[in-house]
Amino acid sequence: MAELPKIAQIGAYILRTKAKSVIKIEDKDILSLIDSLIATAIASKGVGIAAPQISQPYRLFIISSHPSDRxxxxxxxxxxxxxxxxxxNHSQETVKDWEGCLSVPNVRGLVPRYRQIEVEYTTQVGEIKQEVFTDFIARIFQHELDHLDGILFVDRIENEADLYTEAEYQEIITDVRAKVRGQRSEVRD
Known part of the structure; x- marks a missing residue:
């Protein structure tokens, strides 16, 4: 397998640049880019990745949601x-929840996003799709779409107190998991 591309880190010019539309979806470079994005998302255990994150200036991203430690x-x-x-289109309701980014390592934040969105995108076989996403998938879509416009999740933070280190985040979700397990065992007793 070919070497995976490096993930651009905060401070890289491409992460602050508006990406350009993909004109020829069937172009072999675009299809290869899609394969690279999928492989990079899987290898990094990310739930999404946008082309600018691997230094490619195209309006293209991958959503690859799955349960993980994060x-x-x-x-x-x-x-x-x-x-x-x-x-x-989007709901008026916003929800503040956890986000992180492969391009902003060791940082997590509570970011407000629309709870529900209606979206349109083109698939890699050229089909135009319209879908409604809610909750976590809607969050990923909005996060990745921001990458295409040169916006990082830290730009969406409303209050500095909503930023955490990865270690602080892990401690918080470990505590939450322990409480949930405790509540489940109380229900069984």
Whole structure:
């Protein structure tokens, strides 16, 4: 297998640049880029990754949701390429929840996002899809779409107190898991 591309880190110019639309989806470079994004998302255990994160200036990202140490309650969604994605509509309700980013290592934050979004994107076989996403999948979509516009999740933080180190985050979710397990055992007793 080819070597995985390096993930651009905060401070890289490409992460602050608006990506350009993909014109020829069937182009072998675009199809190869999709394969690289999927492989990188899987190898890094990420739930999504955008082309600018591997220094490619295209409006293209992957959503690959799955439960993990970082997101233990994430739903499962097979790696899905979303080309020239956009939000058509969104709920008024926003929810503040945890986010991190492969391009912003060792930082987590509570980020407000729309709870439900109606989206449109083109698949890697050229099909235009419209879907409604809610909760965690909607959050991933909005996070990755921000990457295409040069925005990082830390830009969306409303209050500095909503930023945490990875170690602080792990401690918090470990405590939450322990409380949930304790509540389950109380119910069984």
């Amino acid at each position: 997101y233990p309650h994430a739903p499962t969604m097979s790696p899905t390429a979303m080309i020239n994605p956009r939000i058509l």
